[in-house]
Amino acid sequence: xxxxxxxxxxxxxxxxxxxxxxxxxxxxxxxxxxxxxxxxxxxxxxxxxxxxxxxxxxxxxxxxxxxxxxxxxxxxxxxxxxxxxxxxxxxxxxxxxxxxxxxxxxxxxxxxxxxxxxxxxxxxxxxxxxxxxxxxxxxxxxxxxxxxxxxxxxxxxxxxxxxxxxxxxxxxxxxxxxxxxxxxxxxxxxxxxxxxxxxxxxxxxxxxxxxxxxxxxxxxxxxxxxxxxxxxxxxxxxxxxxxxxxxxxxxxxxxxxxxxxxxxxxxxxxxxxxxxxxxxxxxxxxxxxxxxxxxxxxxxxxxxxxxxxxxxxxxxxxxxxxxxxxxxxxxxxxxxxxxxxxxxxxxxxxxxxxxxxxxxxxxxxxxxxxxxxxxxxxxxxxxxxxxxxxxxxxxxxxxxxxxxxxxxxxxxxxxxxxxxxxxxxxxxxxxxxxxxxxxxxxxxxxxxxxxxxxxxxxxxxxxxxxxxxxxxxxxxxxxxxxxxxxxxxxxxxxxxxxxxxxxxxxxxxxxxxxxxxxxxxxxxxxxxxxxxxxxxxxxxxxxxxxxxxxxxxxxxxxxxxxxxxxxxxxxxxxxxxxxxxxxxxxxxxxxxxxxxxxxxxxxxxxxxxxxxxxxxxxxxxxxxxxxxxxxxxxxxxxxxxxxxxxxxxxxxxxxxxxxxxxxxxxxxxxxxxxxxxxxxxxxxxxxxxxxxxxxxxxxxxxxxxxxxxx
Numbered sequence: 001x002x003x004x005x006x007x008x009x010x011x012x013x014x015x016x017x018x019x020x021x022x023x024x025x026x027x028x029x030x031x032x033x034x035x036x037x038x039x040x041x042x043x044x045x046x047x048x049x050x051x052x053x054x055x056x057x058x059x060x061x062x063x064x065x066x067x068x069x070x071x072x073x074x075x076x077x078x079x080x081x082x083x084x085x086x087x088x089x090x091x092x093x094x095x096x097x098x099x100x101x102x103x104x105x106x107x108x109x110x111x112x113x114x115x116x117x118x119x120x121x122x123x124x125x126x127x128x129x130x131x132x133x134x135x136x137x138x139x140x141x142x143x144x145x146x147x148x149x150x151x152x153x154x155x156x157x158x159x160x161x162x163x164x165x166x167x168x169x170x171x172x173x174x175x176x177x178x179x180x181x182x183x184x185x186x187x188x189x190x191x192x193x194x195x196x197x198x199x200x201x202x203x204x205x206x207x208x209x210x211x212x213x214x215x216x217x218x219x220x221x222x223x224x225x226x227x228x229x230x231x232x233x234x235x236x237x238x239x240x241x242x243x244x245x246x247x248x249x250x251x252x253x254x255x256x257x258x259x260x261x262x263x264x265x266x267x268x269x270x271x272x273x274x275x276x277x278x279x280x281x282x283x284x285x286x287x288x289x290x291x292x293x294x295x296x297x298x299x300x301x302x303x304x305x306x307x308x309x310x311x312x313x314x315x316x317x318x319x320x321x322x323x324x325x326x327x328x329x330x331x332x333x334x335x336x337x338x339x340x341x342x343x344x345x346x347x348x349x350x351x352x353x354x355x356x357x358x359x360x361x362x363x364x365x366x367x368x369x370x371x372x373x374x375x376x377x378x379x380x381x382x383x384x385x386x387x388x389x390x391x392x393x394x395x396x397x398x399x400x401x402x403x404x405x406x407x408x409x410x411x412x413x414x415x416x417x418x419x420x421x422x423x424x425x426x427x428x429x430x431x432x433x434x435x436x437x438x439x440x441x442x443x444x445x446x447x448x449x450x451x452x453x454x455x456x457x458x459x460x461x462x463x464x465x466x467x468x469x470x471x472x473x474x475x476x477x478x479x480x481x482x483x484x485x486x487x488x489x490x491x492x493x494x495x496x497x498x499x500x501x502x503x504x505x506x507x508x509x510x511x512x513x514x515x516x517x518x519x520x521x522x523x524x525x526x527x528x529x530x531x532x533x534x535x536x537x538x539x540x541x542x543x544x545x546x547x548x549x550x551x552x553x554x555x556x557x558x559x560x561x562x563x564x565x566x567x568x569x570x571x572x573x574x575x576x577x578x579x580x581x582x583x584x585x586x587x588x589x590x591x592x593x594x595x596x597x598x599x600x601x602x603x604x605x606x607x608x609x610x611x612x613x614x615x616x617x618x619x620x621x622x623x624x625x626x627x628x629x630x631x632x633x634x635x636x637x638x639x640x641x642x643x644x645x646x647x648x649x650x651x652x653x654x655x656x657x658x659x660x661x662x663x664x665x666x667x668x669x670x671x672x673x674x675x676x677x678x679x680x681x682x683x684x685x686x687x688x689x690x691x692x693x694x695x696x697x698x699x700x701x702x703x704x705x706x707x708x709x710x
Contacts, residue, residue, distance in 0.1 A: 041138040041158040044366045055500045057139040066610040068703040073126035088240040092125040097154040104153040115327040122151040130247040135162040143496035145441035145463030146427035153494035167709040170199040181697035192216045212248040220696040230292040230340040237275035259312025266305040298334040325360040356387035376414035383407040406434040421449035453504040460497040471541040482538040494523045515555040523547040546577040563600040592617040607652040615644040638678040660705040670698040
């Protein structure tokens with residue numbers, strides 16, 4: 001392996017620092033902190049992180065507020081092995097998890113997958129997930145197919161809703177103003193967020209909340225000149241498209257000693273404005289005047305969510321759970337000829353080009369046997385999905401035929417506690433999919449609590465990914481293009497394995513948590529677009545690739561009552577194999593990430609300071625760069641330059657915490673685009689240099705939060 005020596009040095013310095021931390025307290029057994037957080041993702045019952053068989057990362061409410069995060073895209077970019085990928089033109093931000101894109105993991109809200117443009121639980125636009133009513137976020141790395149089914153290849157992100165408050169009433173108002181790079185004005189530039197949430201403990205059993213949030217991103221001009229520019233010089237419009245999001249929700253929770261029932265209803269609306277850079281002069285030769293126009297578009301997304309969760313236990317002690325959900329999402333396109341000077345519209349058309357309707361049901365039962373040694377869980381899951389996507393089906397056919405996909409699963413797992421410190425869990429899941437028939441998924445996990453605060457966890461599991469709508473039905477054929485989907489695609493099959501060693505230590509009031517983990521991922525039958533005919537040139541989605549990843553990660557946290565400090569690093573090797581390509585290369589290519597964060601609370605000033613830094617090292621990949629003289633694809637090594645993110649904030653509370661002000665900056669290192677370069681291969685039509693657009697530069701924000709409790 002030809003690894004950069006500096007990468008190895010940095011990684012092992014961080015790794016050995018965890019050993020040094022651990023040695024500081026190696027003589028005494030440590031009692032568990034009674035205030036440790038409880039987790040629910042993948043568990044039979046809510047339990048402490050220490051007792052969980054799975055390795056779970058928790059992002060709590062305090063972290064969300066320290067970053068003034070309005071949506072999930074604001075929050076996740078500083079976690080190791082996670083990379084947020086924005087798209088300036090579509091307005092979406094998706095995520096890469098262990099190098100695999102948003103199709104390979106599930107985003108859940110209270111254990112229920114969230115509908116998206118092109119899937120259920122996957123391919124989620126992170127900017128569409130508001131965080132105002134969120135208590136915490138739980139992230140489980142690795143295949144979670146037994147618990148959550150298809151597309152949980154690299155892991156799950158479970159968003160947990162707040163279910164209570166400490167007072168009878170809580171009224172919370174939010175106002176946040178943010179620059180977009182150096183662009184800001186009250187209405188026309190920058191980012192403007194307003195929110196209102198009202199919560200009420202109706203009586204000892206009932207809790208209710210209603211909320212609304214508006215997030216206006218006025219776009220980023222950069223070198224562009226906006227919607228009113230009427231010269232045909234390519235400068236009309238925005239570098240990042242303007243969009244406005246409105247999220248409203250209602251939540252009801254009923255609790256008794258033996259059970260709880262919660263209902264969440266949510267309506268989400270998003271409007272994205274596209275302004276075409278190509279301007280038509282429309283010269284009137286008789287009057288020697290012009291009335292310039294352009295073809296503009298408005299994209300409108302509407303999502304309705306209705307989730308019902310029932311959890312409880314019988315008098316025998318057995319636990320049960322039932323989740324029901326009906327969700328629908330539609331994306332509308334309004335296209336028209338816009339006269340820039342007169343603001344008139346002609347040739348206006350409206351169509352719904354993407355629509356999804358989903359019914360989801362999941363039932364669980366556990367603790368059927370009264371035993372301290374043995375426990376098991378049985379469950380079922382059903383997904384009924386229908387929808388269409390004319391964009392994914394191509395402009396030629398305008399195919400909007402509704403497609404259906406039904407999925408039914410039964411699953412079970414058992415957990416043996418061989419002692420208070422050692423437990424193992426195994427599970428199996430059988431799924432039948434109306435398009436892809438039956439699949440068998442399995443997993444095995446173990447946890448061992450050792451002396452001196454050491455915790456060892458290991459797991460191995462399988463999962464699979466179903467082909468997306470685009471991969472199945474895409475059709476775009478004209479005189480210059482022939483790109484088609486493939487209804488005969490097979491699901492991709494994934495295997496994940498991980499070993500996690502954690503050390504907890506306490507030195508007086510200082511707690512130390514050091515984690516070292518090794519991860520392996522293997523995805524077979526990976527779907528990709530390939531040349532299926534050279535003359536004429538034709539492309540089709542087929543099962544041709546394999547993806548392998550191994551990585552080592554070190555995370556270290558030191559915390560006291562007033563401050564905390566985190567330092568972590570990960571080193572990953574990725575191999576992508578195109579099995580049917582003559583010139584493909586399956587070498588492992590290596591990259592690394594380093595992150596650190598610091599929080600300091602100044603008690604006498606009631607003020608907290610937060611600093612977040614993440615460095616993404618140079619990343620290499622083999623990409624297609626053209627064809628050789630025989631028509632075979634040629635691959636070259638492309639290099640994405642290293643870059644770093646830096647955020648900082650100061651949060652202060654006033655008037656007995658009634659008012660909270662957060663002042664901060666995002667992307668303080670002013671990252672915009674990152675150079676992607678490749679070695680010249682001599683291939684036909686090979687392009688050797690480009691750039692990856694990642695951000696719109698350094699921005700500053702002020703968030704005001706008003707809490708009225710009574």
